[in-house]
Amino acid sequence: MNKPKFGSNLLSVNEKLRSLQPEDSHPVPEPVPDLAEEPQQEQDPWVSFTVHIKRSTYMQIKQAEFWVSGFGEMREHADMAWQEYLLKLPESQKALPEKVLERLLKTSKKLQQK
DSSP states (O other): OOOOOOOTTSOOHHHHHHHTSOOTTSOOOOOOOSOTTSOHHHHSOOOOOOOOOOHHHHHHHHHHHHHSTTOOOHHHHHHHHHHHHHHTOGGGGSOOOHHHHHHHHHHOGGGSOO
């Protein structure tokens, strides 16, 4: 399997994030937890997901970490940006076919229960 190649035609992360700003007429709904009784960590644990960003974006992140009090953890910002982006893709809310889901749950270490 070939790794994807990143071309110059990709929008920068900043441009993508700016395009994700919710419009006043369409507020972004809050995600509804599946199991309210369980602690957040057990319910929806963090998994490692690596992406590439431009050097200039990385520098902006480091500048924000230094200058903005309480900037927080980068993974929380990245997770929020992905959630907002995925809300705009109806297909991301569509369940996988049963056979595909079963295979994914068996092969993905990130989705296996501990």
